[in-house]
Amino acid sequence: MSTDGETAGPPDHLAGLTGMDMVRRALEEARGAARSQGKDVGRGRVAPARRAPAAGRRRRWSGPGPDVRDPQPFSAATRDLAQSRGWSKQVAEGSVLGQWATVVGDQIADHAVPTSLRDGVLTVSAESTAWATQLRMVQAQLLAKIAAAVGDGVVTSLKIQGPVAPSWRKGNRSVPGRGPRDTYG
Structure with a gap:
């Protein structure tokens, strides 16, 4: 606004745009300025800037991807145990x-x-x-x-x-030869 009571028009880069087009352009410029300052802007709210984890610190949650801390099948756990123990x-x-x-x-x-x-x-x-x-x-x-x-x-x-045949040898002493089989018919 000007001090003499006159209303100022739109900035030069928005001149020639009307209504919603002017609003969209202004919103895009505001988002661009916020991104250049390191802020994540989306759908009308400003998200806090994310910090990188400190060296040596691990995050406490595993996230959507596979992780060694996720539950494992019992067969995988026993296989790993057998390999580690030899x-x-x-x-x-x-x-x-x-x-x-x-x-x-x-x-x-x-x-x-x-x-x-x-x-x-x-x-x-x-x-x-x-x-x-x-x-x-x-x-x-x-x-x-x-x-x-x-x-x-x-x-x-x-x-x-193959199957084990019965032994006909009984006791300490035995007779050499065919033994009792020769008496069968």
């Missing part, structure tokens, strides 16, 4: 024996059972000599399935055994 090999060996049906499939698991795993040699007991023969024929595929499930190097070879 138990990975033992866990892999245990998973071969514990998850036998899922590793080799239900059909094989119904007829063969793992009995031991020592020094990379997995001993498998088959329910019949026919199943033992079949497993020996597909031994390479079984090793590939096991390696895919638990990792390479856990099982290096298979020792497949």
Whole structure:
């Protein structure tokens, strides 16, 4: 406003604009001036300037992205624990024996059972000599399935055994030869 009672017109850069156009231009200029001073302006309110975190201080919230402090699946937590303690090999060996049906499939698991795993040699007991023969024929595929499930190097070879026949030897002394079988018909 002027001192002699006359009203001053719009500034020169707003001259020629009318109504809402003049308001929009003035608002854009005000926002630009606020941004140049470091203030974040949006929708009519001025946000306080954000400070960078001090060196060595961590923020207390994790935010929208993944963070190591977020809840983890139990399997990931146990895997990390096994790796940090050096138990990975033992866990892999245990998973071969514990998850036998899922590793080799239900059909094989119904007829063969793992009995031991020592020094990379997995001993498998088959329910019949026919199943033992079949497993020996597909031994390479079984090793590939096991390696895919638990990792390479856990099982290096298979020792497949058929059913154990009853022993006819009783006591400290026995007679050499066919023994009691030759009396059967």
